[in-house]
Amino acid sequence: MTFSETIMLERIKTELGPRVIRGLLRSGFAMESAKGAAKWSYRRENRAFGLWLDFLFDTMKRGFRKERPVVWISAFTPSEIPHAFDLEPILPEVIASLAAHIGVSEHTISIAEQNLYSMDLCSFYRCGAGLALGGYLPKPDLIISTSHLCDGAHRFFHNMSQLFGCDHYLIDLPYENGGRAHTYVIDELNDLADFIGKRTGRHLDDERAAGVLELSNRTRGIMLEINELRRGVPSPLSGSEGMSYVLGMNFSTLGSQLGLAFFRALHGVIQERVNRVEGIIEEERYRLLWLHHIRPYYPNIIFDILGGLGAVVSFEEANHIYWEPMDPRHPLEGLASKMLSNFGCGPIEHRVEAILEMARKYRVNGAIHFSHWGCRQSCGGSYMIRDVMKERGIPTLVLDGDGADIRNYSEGQTRTRLEAFIEMLG
Amino acid sequence: MGGVSRRSRGAEFIRKVATFSRIEGLLKDPIGILKNAHKPIMGWLCCYTPLEIILAAGIAPHRIIPEATSDMADSYLHSNFCPYIRSSLGKATKGDLDFMEGLVLVNSCDGLRRLYDAWRLYAKTPHVYLVDLPRVSTDVAVGHFRETLIRFKGQLEEGFGVSIFEGDIEEAISLSNRGRRLFKELYNLRKAHKLSISGSQVLDLVKGDMVLPKDHYLGLLQKLVGELRDGAVPRTNLPRVMITGSLLEDPGIADLVEKAGGEVACDDLCTGSRYFWECIEQDDDPILALSRHYLSKIPCARMMDSNRRLDHVMDLVVDFEVHGVICYTLKFCDTFLYDIPLLKKRLDDQGIPSLFLDSDYTPGTMGRLKTRIEAFLEMLREHV
Numbered sequence: 001m002t003f004s005e006t007i008m009l010e011r012i013k014t015e016l017g018p019r020v021i022r023g024l025l026r027s028g029f030a031m032e033s034a035k036g037a038a039k040w041s042y043r044r045e046n047r048a049f050g051l052w053l054d055f056l057f058d059t060m061k062r063g064f065r066k067e068r069p070v071v072w073i074s075a076f077t078p079s080e081i082p083h084a085f086d087l088e089p090i091l092p093e094v095i096a097s098l099a100a101h102i103g104v105s106e107h108t109i110s111i112a113e114q115n116l117y118s119m120d121l122c123s124f125y126r127c128g129a130g131l132a133l134g135g136y137l138p139k140p141d142l143i144i145s146t147s148h149l150c151d152g153a154h155r156f157f158h159n160m161s162q163l164f165g166c167d168h169y170l171i172d173l174p175y176e177n178g179g180r181a182h183t184y185v186i187d188e189l190n191d192l193a194d195f196i197g198k199r200t201g202r203h204l205d206d207e208r209a210a211g212v213l214e215l216s217n218r219t220r221g222i223m224l225e226i227n228e229l230r231r232g233v234p235s236p237l238s239g240s241e242g243m244s245y246v247l248g249m250n251f252s253t254l255g256s257q258l259g260l261a262f263f264r265a266l267h268g269v270i271q272e273r274v275n276r277v278e279g280i281i282e283e284e285r286y287r288l289l290w291l292h293h294i295r296p297y298y299p300n301i302i303f304d305i306l307g308g309l310g311a312v313v314s315f316e317e318a319n320h321i322y323w324e325p326m327d328p329r330h331p332l333e334g335l336a337s338k339m340l341s342n343f344g345c346g347p348i349e350h351r352v353e354a355i356l357e358m359a360r361k362y363r364v365n366g367a368i369h370f371s372h373w374g375c376r377q378s379c380g381g382s383y384m385i386r387d388v389m390k391e392r393g394i395p396t397l398v399l400d401g402d403g404a405d406i407r408n409y410s411e412g413q414t415r416t417r418l419e420a421f422i423e424m425l426g
Numbered sequence: 427m428g429g430v431s432r433r434s435r436g437a438e439f440i441r442k443v444a445t446f447s448r449i450e451g452l453l454k455d456p457i458g459i460l461k462n463a464h465k466p467i468m469g470w471l472c473c474y475t476p477l478e479i480i481l482a483a484g485i486a487p488h489r490i491i492p493e494a495t496s497d498m499a500d501s502y503l504h505s506n507f508c509p510y511i512r513s514s515l516g517k518a519t520k521g522d523l524d525f526m527e528g529l530v531l532v533n534s535c536d537g538l539r540r541l542y543d544a545w546r547l548y549a550k551t552p553h554v555y556l557v558d559l560p561r562v563s564t565d566v567a568v569g570h571f572r573e574t575l576i577r578f579k580g581q582l583e584e585g586f587g588v589s590i591f592e593g594d595i596e597e598a599i600s601l602s603n604r605g606r607r608l609f610k611e612l613y614n615l616r617k618a619h620k621l622s623i624s625g626s627q628v629l630d631l632v633k634g635d636m637v638l639p640k641d642h643y644l645g646l647l648q649k650l651v652g653e654l655r656d657g658a659v660p661r662t663n664l665p666r667v668m669i670t671g672s673l674l675e676d677p678g679i680a681d682l683v684e685k686a687g688g689e690v691a692c693d694d695l696c697t698g699s700r701y702f703w704e705c706i707e708q709d710d711d712p713i714l715a716l717s718r719h720y721l722s723k724i725p726c727a728r729m730m731d732s733n734r735r736l737d738h739v740m741d742l743v744v745d746f747e748v749h750g751v752i753c754y755t756l757k758f759c760d761t762f763l764y765d766i767p768l769l770k771k772r773l774d775d776q777g778i779p780s781l782f783l784d785s786d787y788t789p790g791t792m793g794r795l796k797t798r799i800e801a802f803l804e805m806l807r808e809h810v
């Protein structure tokens with residue numbers, strides 16, 4: 001966690017206390033004050049981080065007030081869709097990571113487990129179910145998810161649709177691009193447009209959609225520039241940041257003005273760091289690539305241990321830009337292509353190729369595959385990735401843990417494994 | 427209690443039926459029998475596998491159902507992975523599946539998707555296919571799946587040097603429908619209390635169709651069903667239990683229920699009724715018929731609309747006069763785990779007692795579950 005993040009979260013925690021944090025998630029009112037209280041500390045340090053907080057608070061507030069129809073979306077549902085229809089997107093996975101961040105996930109996970117969500121399921125979804133069951137999230141008017149990456153992405157959202165008695169549209173994604181896959185997804189998106197129209201009275205307006213896609217493309221351009229800057233030595237942005245607010249915004253805001261503003265601000269912050277030759281740690285001896293979309297969000301010392309050993313996570317696969325710019329005149333075609341180009345879909349070779357490219361580009365000495373307990377799709381590939389990477393001369397550590405459930409985290413074991421790994425890098 | 431002896435009368439009865447003994451004999455060495463059929467053998471794992479296309483290619487499909495003692499492929503797949511999948515890979519990497527010329531997997535769940543990757547990397551099976559499978563059953567999805575099946579047919583033709591004609595697929599559909607009808611009849615006999623056959627015996631019969639050469643097996647099954655039709659035994663008054671879940675790696679779990687003084691009335695399992703419940707409706711375009719069938723059959727938890735599965739479970743509860751439901755899932759099988767809160771609610775709303783069990787596929791599983799099953803039956807007996 002960076003200095004500004006630490007200060008900020010500490011302030012939220014100590015000044016507001018856990019009970020208020022629950023309320024904070026629950027009521028937009030509390031959020032306003034939290035925002036006010038927190039603002040001073042981050043503004044000067046990292047404007048991008050501040051924009052993220054504003055976004056989070058504002059979204060929750062508007063969601064609770066039902067200023068416009070609330071749509072819950074899964075992380076890989078293109079956020080351009082709700083933005084094009086002027087809906088309020090809520091991403092339970094992202095809020096679950098925040099809940100872990102601020103220390104309430106133990107509580108929400110226990111609510112889910114009391115309601116028969118197995119301990120073996122992904123803790124982000126257990127946490128999300130607990131947040132939903134506890135009334136901590138704005139109620140959805142409809143739910144849209146895609147079948148990208150994991151089964152949880154449709155099973156969890158199905159259960160939520162049953163809980164709230166609202167409709168759920170699943171964008172069923174073919175295993176692989178090619179053949180008629182693209183046409184299939186376009187057909188689904190057309191159907192989805194009708195579905196949204198019927199439930200919310202909001203219809204797809206070509207001009208608005210084109211605007212949203214243009215914004216998304218422009219933001220993508222800036223994200224690419226950021227990723228270029230991240231190739232620099234010393235690393236100007238930590239993987240820990242990359243996988244928290246940066247990723248949250250990547251999932252939620254593409255296609256909105258705010259998304260553009262956020263990534264511009266982030267670019268500014270990173271550029272300044274590069275100009276000042278300011279790294280994440282004092283002496284960067286090892287550069288690492290982090291595999292998996294998430295990291296542990298509850299208090300943990302993984303990145304501190306690495307830092308202490310002179311290792312920095314220079315890049316994480318989560319922020320790899322895999323899709324091409326979209327043609328604003330053909331929004332559905334563009335969105336379908338974007339979804340289908342996700343390197344986590346299809347055979348493991350797609351992911352391996354993308355990872356190898358990242359390893360080369362960011363000149364890493366090794367990689368850490370974070371094997372998040374409940375994540376079948378990623379853990380399932382971890383040994384294969386490790387074996388293939390080894391053949392290519394990139395040592396890879398399979399680090400077991402959990403992103404949101406602290407019960408699956410052992411500090412001692414984590415330390416031993418990280419130390420042994422870094423030592424092995426020589 | 428007297429009921430227990432009545433149970434054994436049913437189970438004993440079927441044991442005396444010669445055809446049943448023959449089937450039991452065949453099940454001791456399905457691979458030997460398959461090899462004698464002199465056809466290429468193709469392994470499969472998931473009930474969504476379009477077996478009819480494989481049959482039409484002149485290939486013998488054989489379901490891989492490893493026993494609980496298998497090697498779990500720990501160095502290839504993470505230990506937080508479905509044990510059915512790990513033990514299947516374990517068998518393959520140990521060379522136990524070298525008799526298979528091919529393997530067909532379906533993109534049914536995260537586990538099978540990764541198994542497809544690991545199998546290609548670590549096992550030696552010559553032809554390994556993955557059939558994509560939509561999670562919805564809309565017209566668009568049916569059209570898309572049809573294309574996928576056509577591609578699969580092409581892959582088989584190329585890989586095995588055969589030609590598959592429409593007529594071959596139609597024939598395979600008729601053959602598989604024959605099995606579907608026979609099993610349905612067998613289950614219906616249990617429904618009408620006309621047949622007391624132990625749950626594990628029924629599951630063994632279903633297994634026969636999945637692991638043995640189909641045409642030969644169906645002849646025996648037909649004979650057996652005929653014999654059973656005429657040999658009804660009196661109904662028992664034992665608590666009637668249904669088992670629902672992913673799959674039973676060991677039908678002995680049904681035995682535990684019966685030893686504890688219950689009767690397994692029916693199941694909703696992919697090693698049981700979900701394998702055959704509906705016939706495939708013939709169509710001028712047989713591949714379209716298959717596409718429609720697989721996407722709209724009683725779904726497993728991997729499909730988007732799991733309500734249809736739960737509706738089916740509740741229908742079975744009524745039709746088979748079930749007193750209690752055992753939900754049995756394999757550890758780390760996410761899709762079924764997500765259904766648990768929904769299923770429990772449905773059962774509670776109808777006042778049906780339920781027991782939730784999971785298996786990690788280790789040999790000790792049975793011992794671990796025994797006490798819980800006994801306690802459940804004890805409770806059911808008090809209520810019946």
Ligand code: SF4
Pocket residue numbers: 093122123124125149150151152153293294372374375376377378
């Ligand atoms: S961590 Fe894995 S299981 Fe959890 S939501 Fe992400 S992809 Fe799905």
Ligand code: SF4
Pocket residue numbers: 508510511534535536537538672673728756758759760761762
């Ligand atoms: S038991 Fe569950 S996880 Fe295992 S193969 Fe079947 S659906 Fe997949």
